[in-house]
Amino acid sequence: MQISMTINGTDVTREIEPRVLLVHFIRDDLRLTGTHWGCDTTNCGTCVVLMDGQPVKSCTVLAAMADGHAITTVEGLANGATLDPVQQGFMEEHGLQCGFCTPGMMLTARALLDHNPHPEPLEIREAISGQICRCTGYATIVRSIQWAAEHPVGATAETTDEEVHA
Amino acid sequence: MQIPAPFDYVRASSVDNALALLDRHGAESRVVAGGHSLLPMMKLRLARPDWLIDINDLFELDYLLVDKDVLRIGAMTRHTTLLESDDVKRLFPIITDAERVIADPIVRNRGTIGGSLCQADPAEDLSTVCHVLEAVAVVRGPAGERMLSMADFHRGPYETAVAQNELLIEVRIPIRSDSSSAYEKVERRVGDWAVAAAGASVSLDSAGAISQVAVGLTAVGLDRNVTEVEAVLVGQAPTEELFTEAGRLASLACDPLADQRGPIDYKRHLADELTRRVLRAACRRAAASVSEITI
Numbered sequence: 001m002q003i004s005m006t007i008n009g010t011d012v013t014r015e016i017e018p019r020v021l022l023v024h025f026i027r028d029d030l031r032l033t034g035t036h037w038g039c040d041t042t043n044c045g046t047c048v049v050l051m052d053g054q055p056v057k058s059c060t061v062l063a064a065m066a067d068g069h070a071i072t073t074v075e076g077l078a079n080g081a082t083l084d085p086v087q088q089g090f091m092e093e094h095g096l097q098c099g100f101c102t103p104g105m106m107l108t109a110r111a112l113l114d115h116n117p118h119p120e121p122l123e124i125r126e127a128i129s130g131q132i133c134r135c136t137g138y139a140t141i142v143r144s145i146q147w148a149a150e151h152p153v154g155a156t157a158e159t160t161d162e163e164v165h166a
Numbered sequence: 167m168q169i170p171a172p173f174d175y176v177r178a179s180s181v182d183n184a185l186a187l188l189d190r191h192g193a194e195s196r197v198v199a200g201g202h203s204l205l206p207m208m209k210l211r212l213a214r215p216d217w218l219i220d221i222n223d224l225f226e227l228d229y230l231l232v233d234k235d236v237l238r239i240g241a242m243t244r245h246t247t248l249l250e251s252d253d254v255k256r257l258f259p260i261i262t263d264a265e266r267v268i269a270d271p272i273v274r275n276r277g278t279i280g281g282s283l284c285q286a287d288p289a290e291d292l293s294t295v296c297h298v299l300e301a302v303a304v305v306r307g308p309a310g311e312r313m314l315s316m317a318d319f320h321r322g323p324y325e326t327a328v329a330q331n332e333l334l335i336e337v338r339i340p341i342r343s344d345s346s347s348a349y350e351k352v353e354r355r356v357g358d359w360a361v362a363a364a365g366a367s368v369s370l371d372s373a374g375a376i377s378q379v380a381v382g383l384t385a386v387g388l389d390r391n392v393t394e395v396e397a398v399l400v401g402q403a404p405t406e407e408l409f410t411e412a413g414r415l416a417s418l419a420c421d422p423l424a425d426q427r428g429p430i431d432y433k434r435h436l437a438d439e440l441t442r443r444v445l446r447a448a449c450r451r452a453a454a455s456v457s458e459i460t461i
Binding site (some may be wrong): 043048088 | 167168169170171172173174175178198201202205206208209218220222269270271272273275276356357
């Protein structure tokens with residue numbers, strides 16, 4: 001069957017078998033390997049992508065079900081050479097060790113901040129509770145997301161302006 | 167790598183279209199909503215439908231409506247929508263309590279109330295919630311609609327009264343005044359099935375005594391409400407002694423199996439303790455709502 005969707009702002013159309021899972025479509029057909037394939041059982045959350053802005057576990061969504069929808073993967077987070085504040089936050093606060101859970105964690109963080117720009121630490125923990133970091137680096141992941149909340153897009157430029165005017 | 171067996175895929179454009187597709191493709195066709203129960207089963211080849219009928223475009227079934235003295239919930243309402251609804255929290259906090267601990271936040275973005283009820287997993291939380299709230303399932307088929315009590319809807323583990331050519335379209339929950347409810351679950355980790363869970367709904371009369379009560383248990387081998395507690399509680403003012411007796415009756419009424427989530431005596435202990443907790447919470451909430459109305 002033929003499916004069409006928007007991936008990171010680009011329209012794609014492909015011929016697929018209906019049983020292909022979204023995670024394999026993204027990795028194998030589109031060669032976007034930033035989305036990781038982990039437990040295959042809806043538990044670990046490393047395969048999280050955004051579907052119409054909402055985090056979903058792409059091992060439990062058929063590619064056919066994403067037909068007509070907008071998908072964002074980790075490759076779509078940065079704006080050109082400018083990192084998303086979430087990506088910057090993971091750098092600043094050492095939010096990754098082995099990096100396997102990181103793409104899913106960052107996309108969930110992006111969706112959380114879009115929905116709730118100033119989350120409490122407990123709300124961050126709740127938001128990522130469906131994802132597993134096998135390095136157990138949860139404290140730094142929470143701090144990374146807090147960093148991103150404190151540095152929303154555009155804030156850096158505004159701060160600079162204020163500093164100049166001061 | 168877990169990949170489903172081959173199947174053909176079609177999207178339904180309306181409820182009538184979904185029913186026509188079920189009729190046309192016959193016994194080996196299955197409806198998929200959020201897909202978070204069916205797709206894992208297909209990946210394990212425990213389910214092998216020839217046709218998958220996707221009903222995610224049926225936005226007409228994604229609604230929450232307070233309709234006089236009934237809350238009407240469309241079958242495609244996502245868990246996240248139920249969790250975030252102020253009407254649900256105000257009228258039926260048992261649903262909000264349960265939704266907080268159903269799967270995880272990402273799974274809740276996809277999973278639906280209709281899918282959960284039709285999966286009829288013995289460890290599924292909303293089934294207990296709907297039993298406790300005396301919900302009615304609205305099922306539509308070629309011959310029209312029929313209304314089923316939860317007792318009639320649930321045939322047993324993984325089995326419901328919904329025929330192959332029918333669709334659950336709505337869940338109706340009666341709204342009672344001076345009532346409240348609560349749910350509590352013990353799980354090993356976020357997203358796991360319940361070791362055990364309990365739900366309660368109570369109504370209080372003008373003197374503060376219990377006029378109506380329902381208690382249900384999840385994952386402990388009881389697919390009906392714990393009706394034994396009614397005789398003990400109805401007509402009585404809520405007290406710790408009564409909750410203790412209700413907990414004892416619940417632990418006797420259930421019939422849990424020993425598995426990797428715990429031995430039988432531990433699960434009976436949870437049925438007892440959780441029954442006491444949800445009765446305590448439901449009575450406290452109901453009393454608060456009565457005093458709000460009085461003021």
